[in-house]
Amino acid sequence: MEVSVLLWKPIIAAALLLVLVVGQFTSANSNSNSNSSKSKSFNSFINQCCSTTAYPQLCYDSLARYAADIQNNPTILVTKAFSVAVSSAKSTSLAVKKLSGSPDLTHREAGAVADCVGLIANSAHQLQLSIKELGRDLTGHRINFTTKSDIQTWVSAALTDGYTCMDGFDHKNKRARARDRDDGVWRSIGGKILKVAHLTRNALTLLNKFVSTTTKAQLN
Numbered sequence: 001m002e003v004s005v006l007l008w009k010p011i012i013a014a015a016l017l018l019v020l021v022v023g024q025f026t027s028a029n030s031n032s033n034s035n036s037s038k039s040k041s042f043n044s045f046i047n048q049c050c051s052t053t054a055y056p057q058l059c060y061d062s063l064a065r066y067a068a069d070i071q072n073n074p075t076i077l078v079t080k081a082f083s084v085a086v087s088s089a090k091s092t093s094l095a096v097k098k099l100s101g102s103p104d105l106t107h108r109e110a111g112a113v114a115d116c117v118g119l120i121a122n123s124a125h126q127l128q129l130s131i132k133e134l135g136r137d138l139t140g141h142r143i144n145f146t147t148k149s150d151i152q153t154w155v156s157a158a159l160t161d162g163y164t165c166m167d168g169f170d171h172k173n174k175r176a177r178a179r180d181r182d183d184g185v186w187r188s189i190g191g192k193i194l195k196v197a198h199l200t201r202n203a204l205t206l207l208n209k210f211v212s213t214t215t216k217a218q219l220n
Helices: 002-050 056-070 074-100 107-140 145-169 174-180 182-219
Strands: none
Touching (some): 002 074, 002 182, 056 074, 056 182, 107 145, 107 182, 145 182
């Protein structure tokens, strides 16, 4: 009898261990599937919102990395969109400032780049003001029309600064590009400046969409 019990003890212990391991694996697999499902849902929400913007792919690519923070929350989505635009404006401002010190610039290029240094820095400042205003107003999951109007003014100023910077290079004028070698300078910073403008337009579109959605919900 004692021998029989001794033989069964390791078998019972092994069985209990197997049950424990299988339970942990099942739980981990269930959590993994749940997290994967949530991640897909969050990314789908961002993609759906970005589809209404002028540059949907840029919008999605710039915000998808924050999906875990944004989840399905439009207030966080709008704030992140403006934060991304500000970060892009600041990095572009540094790139333009660095280029302004290049000894290889022509007189025309140097003047255009010098103008851009101030314009892009001011653009970043206008966008930063928008984020501060959003931070005060979006905490209550709503935004009033005065705030929207202020932000539209700042964003418009930011876009104007960006486009004024572009105009300084006359990058649409092929003869000017060939004569003054603006092509090379534009290639080094033009893409960055355009990206700031596109991110800014996207952020404003998302803000307008959010305001429209919350206003309808309040009326209903």
